[in-house]
Amino acid sequence: MIKNIILDFGDVFINLDKEVVFREIPKWGGNRFTTELWALNETYEVGGISSEEFVQELQSAFPKASADQIIATWNAMLLDFPDERLDFIEALAQENQYRLFLLSNTNALHIPHVEQKMGTQKYFRFKNSFEQFYLSHEIHLRKPNAEIFQFVLDENGLLPEETFFVDDTAENTEAAEKMGIHTWNLKVGQEDVLQLKSKLKDALSSS
Template sequence: MIKNIIFDFGDIFINLDKEIIFREIERYGGNPVLSPEVLAINMDYEVGKISSEDFVSQLTTVYPSASSEEIKGIWNGMLLDFPDERLEFIEGIAQENNYCLFLLSNTNALHIEEVEEKMGNQKFNRFRSSFEKFYLSHEIHLRKPNADIYNFVLQENGLKAEETFFIDDTKENTDAAEKLGIKCWNLQVGKEDITQLKSKL
């Protein structure tokens, strides 16, 4: 029996344009194929190992003709809209009080600031208060799909894997959670929506 639900954030609640960073690289004089070094910079930023300032500074090698503000604009440009029906849906699930709800997101300081600004404080706080805990990778210094992030959430909240359901749009993340005994839904973006959750439980 499912008692706990863990949700990803990007492309589950807020729509994303993940391709913008590739589209904009050539425009600003860079190589559209991300190097292992660039991926490592992103991973370090997502677990809070480097500051936003350091992150933007290091990205000048990727976008050599872009200013710091232009780099921030590209980075935050992947954040699109947060449909009201998804907010109302998660608030409804929270009000039913049938499950313990958690958010678990690979994210970073720049994105969360931008999300709050886009949504507005009131709407963002309505969203955040729908969850028992709101876990952001850069704050807990862990990221998906590493097993330690799932174990951290389970252990900190006294959850049993077999009683826990996890939703993420990245198969690598749900595959890792399934290995720990967590039941998962690898949501297919554009074909499925989080508002269909009850049919998946």
């Protein structure tokens, strides 16, 4: 029986444009996002450096870009949050059939921007639909590392076999599967979180 659902945020609830940074890099005098910059982003996502340090490091890599340009581009990957998804998660929470948790790789620039973009009231309607709202930069852990899944399981007394995890990134769902968690690797543009209940039935029938 599934008793707990852990959900990703980006491209599960809020739509993303993950390519916007790569489109802007040539305008900043660069041609690629290096291995070192990927590592920098991962450090930022676990709260290892401040937003100011993160932006300064990107400015060092791309001297033609101003701090404001970098911040604007970084936040431009956050698109719309369809109302039907908000209504869906609120209704699911009100049914009180499952314990709901959010687990997102994100950063200290994105979350205030999301709140501003959605509006404070809608943002807190969303946040309050979850028992726990785990953001990587606040808990200093990120997917797909096993430690982040173990942290959520341990802190909330969850059993893997009673837990269902939804994420748009296969690497993340594969990591959760290795721990015995049921998963749905949501295919962006082909599937929607609104199909969650049917996916839960599929998981139960195949277990």
